[in-house]
Amino acid sequence: MATNITWHANLTHSERISFRNQKGATIWLTGLSASGKSTIACALEQLLLKENKHAYRLDGDNIRFGLNKDLGFSENDRVENIRRISEVSKLFADSCSIAITSFISPYKDDRNKARELHKEANLPFIEVFVDVPLNVAEERDPKGLYKKAREGIIKDFTGISAPYEAPDQPEIHLKTDQLSIEESSLVIYNYLKEHNLV
Incomplete structure (x- = not known):
């Protein structure tokens, strides 16, 4: 851990809100693979952008192929993956953007740490449980991951062997x-409106 560092004060969060005319928040979608998280995140991001709101989606495509490309899928790597995502989403929220994260994030403790990180920074954290029965997720299985997990090709697969x-x-x-998908994204959007975040 770095010790020889000093925080450089700049704009206050309130000043940033007034300049950008928008509050920031993190919307944390969690659920099994094939529950619909990424598709809902895409629909919500488009909805917010069409309403001229600053929003950005964080998911496996733009995190696992870049920032976290050094991580695998062991328990330790999954924990570190979510820790980094928590920090990045907090930065987006602090910038007065709406960060939409779409990750299985299977462990309560990791999600609670993400929530606490935002709470300490006085930033809204909205946990969205994208809930689907396991048998429905397996029927959808767009990437064939459940099939591979059942065959033992993929180890430590959430919902099957993890x-x-x-x-x-x-x-x-x-x-x-x-x-x-449209109804799901509207539920989240309406929540944001009701809580004066859009």
């Missing part, structure tokens, strides 16, 4: 075997 710890009290609970 645990998923569902949120106890998420701000939003989406049952995606009952809601469409």
Whole structure:
């Protein structure tokens, strides 16, 4: 851990809000593979951008191929993956953007640490449980990952050979075997409106 560092003060968060005319927040989508997280995140990002809101989606495509390309899928690497995402999403929220994270993030402790990080910085953190029965996720299986996990080709696969710890009290609970992608993204958007974040 670096010790020879000094914080350089700049704009206050309130000043940044007034300049950008928008509050920042992190929307943290968590759920099994094939629950619909990434598709909902894409739809929500487009909806927010069409409304001229600053928003950016963080998911496996732009994190695992860049910032976290040095990490695998062991428990330790998954924990570090989520720690880095927590820090990056906090920076986006602090910049008065709406960060939309779309990661399985299977461990409650990691998600709670992400929440605490935002709480310490007085930034909104909205946990969204993208909930789908395992059998429905397996039926969808767009990348064939469940099939490979069942065959033992993929080790430590969440929901099959590795645990998923569902949120106890998420701000939003989406049952995606009952809601469409558009309906799910609107639930989140309306939550943001109700809480004066858009």
